[in-house]
Amino acid sequence: MTIDVHQHLWTPAFTEALRRRTAPPRLDGWTLHLDGEPPFPADPLDHDPAARLALDRELDLALVSLSSPLGIESLPPEDAWPLIDAYHEDAAALPAPFGAWAAACLTDVDPVRLRAALDLGLAGLQLPATAVGTEEGLLAVAPLLDVLAERDLPLFVHPGPAGSPVASGPQAPDAQVPGAQAPGWWPAVVPYVQQMHAAWFAFAAFGRPRHPRLRVCFAxxxxxxxxxxxxxISRGGPGRGRVDPGMFVETSSYGPRAVDAIVRELGVDVVVNGSDRPYATAPDLAPVLGEAARHAVTVTNPGRLLNRDRHRPRPPAEPEGARRR
Structure with missing residues (x-):
């Protein structure tokens, strides 16, 4: 019954749409070009559905999502929607144990299109942290969050483009990464972490009052x-010990020590399992936290986040040529 809420899989229609582009984000063969990051040579095997199925054979549910660091959600609508539509089409056709998070265009906030995507059986909506790291950003996407609330489905907050500022306004930095000369680990360790930090506090301060029942998971x-x-607390914030049971965190790219520290702060009930496959693997928490905590993080908590009674992985596709009797 193990659940992984955070994977990425570039499927055929989506990769072809990226290859047709002449400006970032784009694919040249299997080399990914993004603004603010060095070219990244992707491994085709990492995005082969059959190979991923073999890796995920012990999972009950593996949720894939659009790679928000690509910046697709922030493109002009005429550029963003063809890529998002290709992603949704491919994601909805994936066999069990796959499920998927919906994506949305931030330059054309459209609740109707989100409802249509969720009607495909998607688990909820993913938004980049750069979109929800300020009060203004949360107000802009509020119509999408209202759709999630009416469907009782969660929001997944994922790092956005590494070159995106985490603040807004005239004093905001132009970028969080020093160009293409940055070491390969820089985006994951510096701007991604800064974005998630801002998104956590922004939602607590500005998002939660407007969306009191929305479940949110932060990568x-x-x-x-x-x-x-x-x-x-020392700067006048709300007191220690006030844990929001609807604000979840997932474990990708961290190990047992960091997870243990989070559990000591928030308790185990809001920690959920995520791997960020193919870029990382999920931590083995049992040796440090014990089997009960491992079960909570990999089964119980993600089930509660996703409202599992309403979201189940699709059954395996019927073999070609088979007929129901």
């Missing part, structure tokens, strides 16, 4: 933002 342990509670 990569929200950039360890919950561990800053002492500093928050």
């Amino acid at each position: 990569l342990l929200a950039g360890l933002a919950p561990l800053h509670s002492e500093r928050l």
